[in-house]
Every structure is written in C-alpha cells, then in structure tokens.
Amino acid sequence: MPQLESAKCSFLLCLGICIFICSIIYLRAKRLDIPKAQRLSLSCYPFPVNCQILPPSSSSMKWQRTACPEVSTFDDRLNCSKMQTELHFIMEPLSREEEEYPLAFIITIHKEFETFVRLLRAIYAPQNVYCIHIDYKAPEGYKASVRNLAKCFPNIFLASITENVTYAGFSRLKADINCMEDLIRSPVKWRKVINLCGQDFPTKSNLELVRYLQEVEWKDINMTPGVKQPKSMQHRTQMQHVEVQGLYVMPKGHKKGPPPHNLPIYFGTAYYTLTRRFVEYVLNNSLAKGLLEWSKDTYSPDEHYWVTLNHVKDAPGSKIDGGWEGDIRAIKWRNQEGTAHQGCNGRYVRDICIYATKDLNWIVEKNSMFANKFESTSFPEALDCMEQWHRHKVLQQATVPIQPSWQLATEVNISSASPAGMKVKSKTW
Template sequence: MTRMTSRSAFTLLMLVVAITGLLIFYETLVVPTRSTPAVGLLVKPDLGTFTWARPQRNVPQSENANTHAPLNILSPPPLGVNIVSKQCQIILRGNTREIGELRKSEDFSWRDQKNDTDIANMAANCSLLRSRYRFPPYFAVKVSAEELAFPIAYSVLAYENVNQILVLLSAIYRDHNIHCVHIDAKASKETYNAMLRASECFPNIIVAKARQKVVYAHISRLLADIECMKELLEVRKASYDWKYLINLCSQDFPTRTNLEVVRQLEEFQGFNSIGGYLDISDQIRQRTQYVWKLPNSAPKKHRELRPIRTKQRHPTPPYNMTVVKNLAYNFYTRGFLRWALMESEVGRALLEWSRDTYSPDEHFWLMLHRYPGAPGGSRLANGYQLARKIVWSNNNKNISCHGEWRHGICVIGAEDVWRVSEARDLFINKFDIALDSAGTTCMRQLLDERATVPNSHRGDGNADKIPDIPPKVFFEKELTSAGPS
C-alpha cells in the first residue's frame, strides 16, 4: 500500500512538471499576442522600420462596421505589387475605349457629391471625418526626418464645396505642416460652418478670421491670399516653423508627395519661386496704366462682377518699380512674406498703389520679388514656374478636354488624367469632384503608393519624382533699382 502511494505521488509530481512546462511554453509564445491593441485603437508604426498601408476608397459604413479603425499596417508587399486600383490603372493608361467600358461598371465612384451639410454632420465625429478622407492616423505613412525639419505652410482659397476642400487638404496634410483656408465672404453659411467644424478636428488647420468678398480681377482676390498669409505668419515659430508657403485654390491637387515637395523646395535654396514674365503686352500694361473701378450696379451673380477701365490715368508705381506680370500661385519664403506684408514700407506702398488696378494678384508678388534687397528675391528666371499645370483651350479646337471647359480651363475628366499625372508642376488645376472624381481618386492613389511603398517594391510607372533644378538666373539677385513702368 505504501509502494502504491509513492508511485502515485511520483506520477502526480511528473504530471505537475509537465503541466508547468506547457504553461511556461504557452505564456512565452502565445500570451504576448494578447497585448496587441484591440481593433479600432491606433497602432503607431515603428519609425525605424518600413510600413505601408493599403488605401481604402469609398467604403460605405454599412460595409465596414469598424469605420473608426485606422488602416491596417502591414509588412512590405511583394516585389512588383501596385496598390493603385485596377480601375485607376486603366484610367492612368489613358485609353478612352477602356475608360468608356469602365464607365459602364458600377464598382467605381465617378462623382463625389457630398454636400456641406453632410460634412458638418460628419465633423461631429472627428475620427469618422479623418478616416473617410484618410487623414493621419488613418493613412499610415512614415514621415522622414528630412520632412520634419522642413515644415510647409499652405493657404487655400475656396468659395464652396467643403468636400472638395477636404479632398485637397487630406492629400497635402502632415501633422507638422500648417494649413489655412479662406472661405469667400459670399459663400453660404452652410459652407463656412462646415469648414469651421471640420477644422476643429485638427490643430493645424485654421479658417481665416478676416474674409474677403472676392471679385474676379479685383484687389479682393489678392487680399484673400494675404488674410491667410498674415495668420500663418502670426503662428508661433516654436509651434510651426514653416520654411515656405504655397498658395492654392480648392480645385488644385498635388502631383507630388510631401517628401517630394520638400525636396523641390530645398532646391530653391531659400529663394522664392514666383513664375512670371518681364516682357508684357500693351493690353497687360493697361491694367496698371489706368484706374479700374467696380461698376455701381452688380449683376445678379456677384461672382461675375469685375472691374472696368476708366479714362483716368493711374500713377506710376512707387519706388521706381517696373510693372511685370506674375502667376497668382507660387512658392514664397517665410522671410519674404514677413518683409512684404508686415515689415516693409515698400510692400505697404505697392499694395496701396495696386488697389485700383486690374488683377493686382498678377503683378504684386513679382514686383516685390525683384525689388533690391527683398528676402528670397532675385532677378527672375523669365517664365520659370513649377506651381501649377493648367490645360488651357487657347481657342484651339484641337485641344481636348473630357471633363468640361470653364473660362478656357479644362476641368479634368477621367480621360485627361494620364496627361497631367506626369506633369513636372507640383499641382494641377482644375478638378471638380462633383463632376468627375476619378482624377483626384487615382492621383491620390499614386501619391499614397509613392509615400508608403519604396521604389523597389512598386509596380511599373510610378517612380519617385526627381526635383527640378532651377536655371542659374533663378539665384541671381537684383542689384539695381527697377526702371520705369
């Protein structure tokens, strides 16, 4: 009986040892997986390793119960994997027959027509708004030290369609950048309130407090840009020490990732990049040789109001400056804008002189850029610009546009995307997602792939954008006073 008891004890001891070993094995290999955050919580990627996120587009809430969860962070895809959708691959090839067949399908969103009330309601849940438009953290991208050391400020002019504004902002947004939106004072209350509520979901998206009633070719167009620029200049450098400001309108869209934009701006070496021309026609000269005024009676649609020329001759420019023509959308250094808008009597005098000229936003910046001693200023590389690609009709019937023509500019349709996606310019105008959202959808996928997947892992046709090297004259300072206008 005693022997049986000893054997039983020994057997029991061995059983305990075996069970203990199994428990240790289980705790070592299995239990750590329990520490993985639950679905719906943010999984912060290790900045020392490469991560990428497969984009999600237009997923209805009913089909995605976890709409507040960030995109899954996955291991690098196999070589040659392309995260651009099959539909966008067809669109980016530019074959009109294939795109025509694709248009017959129902598995691709051709128009995005959310209204401002929809956006205001969505903004009540910031996680939902961020996820729907794929703002961080719902778009997981590794931000390089190079980008963090080079913050950018953006100024965006808008009149309507907050949905379109958010599509643009989500494409250029980074946590360390800062963004200002000027909503036209003529815009509806719904538009302004929707943008205001959406901005409250972000610490670095502000809506301009002072608002202009923007009239085509009027000083109000320039002042709208200046309102945002001044607010961005007033932001403490300790919070957002931005190096350059890029001004846009809501119907622009980028062709480059944030890193590619940074590398292009670095090539400017602290100079402004303001596109323009020194030689101007007599017709353009009349813009500043005569006084222009708004008519007393406005047409029913206020937006169609524009200045008319009077017989009164306009004074010559202050400080013996020469009238030139610049593009309205450019790249400005912080030092230049502070000098031009806050510190310099030259800037104040030129702004006052420009108030009764025609389209002053198309001479103001370049005249200051060429002024001797202007921070970031230079003589100008005549015609050199990288800001925007625009498809103009120029009254040429052979220039095609598959969206529609507006004021001589092509609103990009799906069949036009292929020819603008490879532009050397950093932004493209004009998109209207309520008319055709294929352009912004497919170009966003191109950007996301370049931002998250290294060249070696990408499919063909979407290589990193190489910075454009400015010509030598771009860096030559203006040393003498300007001549007569």
C-alpha cells in the first residue's frame, strides 16, 4: 500500500511538471503570435532631383525634407500627438469653406502600409470622416498597424464588417456598402462620399475638391462616370459568376435572369462621389437592395451597380442623361496609348500604369480629383514628387497660419559654406 501511494505521488508530480512545461511552451508560442511593435520610416532617401512639377528653383537652391520620422505603428503606448506632428498631419481646417462642407472617404486597402499613410495624410482634414476597409486576408501585423494609427484620430475608423476581397468580385462592392452603413451612423454630417483604394493619390486639394463638387454641374448630383452597357461587356452581367477561394472570379456557365424591374444596365468606373441622400437610398430602397442581390454573381459588379442606380429617375441626385463626365481619376490604360496618353513611363499592372516620375506632368495637366496607381516600393520617387507638389498647393491655399509640422520639405540655399560647416538659408512650404 505505501508503494502504491509513493507511485501515485510520483505520477502526480510528473504530471504537474509536464503541465507546467506545456504551459510555458504554449505561452511562449502565444507571445510569438502577438505582432511586435514595428517602426514606420517614411521616405528617408534624398529628395528626387528630377521632380519637374515642383515650383522652379534656382541653381543655388535644393529641396530638402523637414524630417525623416520613425513612428511605432502598432505600439499601444503610441504618443498620438507626437505621431500626428512627426507624420505631418494637418490637424485643423484650412478654411471656413472646407469646414462647412465635410466630406466622407471610403478607403479599401490590403498592402503597402507606407503608401496608405501618405495617401491618408494627403487627404486628411479634421472636419472630414474616413472609413478604412482592410481586406480580411491582409497580414495581422498590417491590420494592427492601421488599427493603432486610426486610434489617434476621432474621425478615422475601421469598417465594422470586413470582407475577404476578391479582384472583380462582389466582395469588393460589399466592402464599400459596409463602410457606407458605418458612415451613415457617424456623427459627422458629411455632404458627399468619395471612394479610394490604397494606391490612389490626390491631384486636387481638399479645398479644390469641395469647390469642384459644388459646381453647377455637380451640386447635389452624384458623379458615376459610365454609359449604357456595351455588348462587349454584357457577358459580365448575363452569365453567373462565382468567387473561388477569395482569389478570382470565374463563370459558372449558367445564364442569369433579368435585373429587378428590368433595369437597363450601365457600365462605368468603380469610383464615384455620391450624395448623402443617395447613400441612404442605396441602403434602404427596395430597388437598390434588389439590384445589389442580383449583382452578387456578376463579374466586377462595382462597375455597373453605382452607375446603373445613378440612371434611375427617382434616385436622389441621379444623372439620368450622364455619360463619362466627371474628372474622378487620372488613369493610364494600356489600350489608350497614343490617344488619351503617350505611354507609361513606369510599368503596367492589369493594363493600368504604375506611375514613374516622368508620368507626373500628364497627371498635373489632366487635373482629375485623384490619380491611380502609385507604388512606394516600385517607383518611390514618383510618390515623393507628387506628395511634395500636393502639400505645397494645399499650404498655398490655406487661410490660417501654417504650422511648421505641416511642411514636408524646405528649399535650402547650398551656395555658401564655411569651414565650420554649411550655412543654409531656407524657405518652407
């Protein structure tokens, strides 16, 4: 009997040791799963010398960055005030005109955190509101970075429902719908909503956007460039399609029934500016809901959904006689070489140009609301140049005193230097 008790005690001791060791292994594994605080460094390389769109500078002057910040992107101890300053966010309205016409933005992203941050600080204004939709399959570290950045701004939030986005799939359209449902509940009384992707960059300043959207042609009117669906595009909505593993869309081989109320289907861009009343119509009207349901198994439904509804007579702000009007995006399509543009100086991805520096003059001359696409990894100097040009214009138009932290670059005089070091005179913008 004593031997049995001794064996029992030994067994329990071994069991306890095993549980303790397993617990340590488990906890260490869990700690490895927790994203570690990352450092975000924005553009620390020299400012591009071939940025022709910047204001002219004399031979004795050159552009120099004001700072090369490193900010923890998902550290819970993030100092928001310091981050806003070091990343050069503009934290007050630059004019009463802008303050009285707040805008809403939907930004769908999945990669290139630096490119996203630079887009966000270019379009950020405290009177606006921003809904960020992160692709469900994006890396956890990336999601945490965006989430912690958003925590530092009362008017930036992540979509409450996220989609596993498929290129040309219904999930891409649903991501916008999800953000619209969140934006309608926002306390910000925004006037119009604009959708963006993470590789867009603004050409117009916020003040120019506000003025453009209030011109006679667009005041209280939706902007959804597009035309009656051409025959070459009808297969997209006449045949059923299915999303496969969140990667691509393929036809099922079955013909679809007609759209609700036999609506004539239009074809256009996935980009828009919509009035608040139109968004409420999209979310609540039975015809809009019916078209959304019918569009679930179509190809690239965001290229027909908005423009089709905007041709419905009873839809608020509709433009039933509209065509391709509206300067929403500057895009160099491969099949428009020699007509709309003279070629891509960067490289084509899915027949869309990724811009290089030599493409920027075309973008500036076109003067659309935004340009697409930029990549900080492929052509960083193009994004650098565009960003400095845009911030210069924004600050030139401001009607309030300019804060030093809003400046991205200074123009420094390098013509004189002493043995003790270079003496510089600078002007900021």
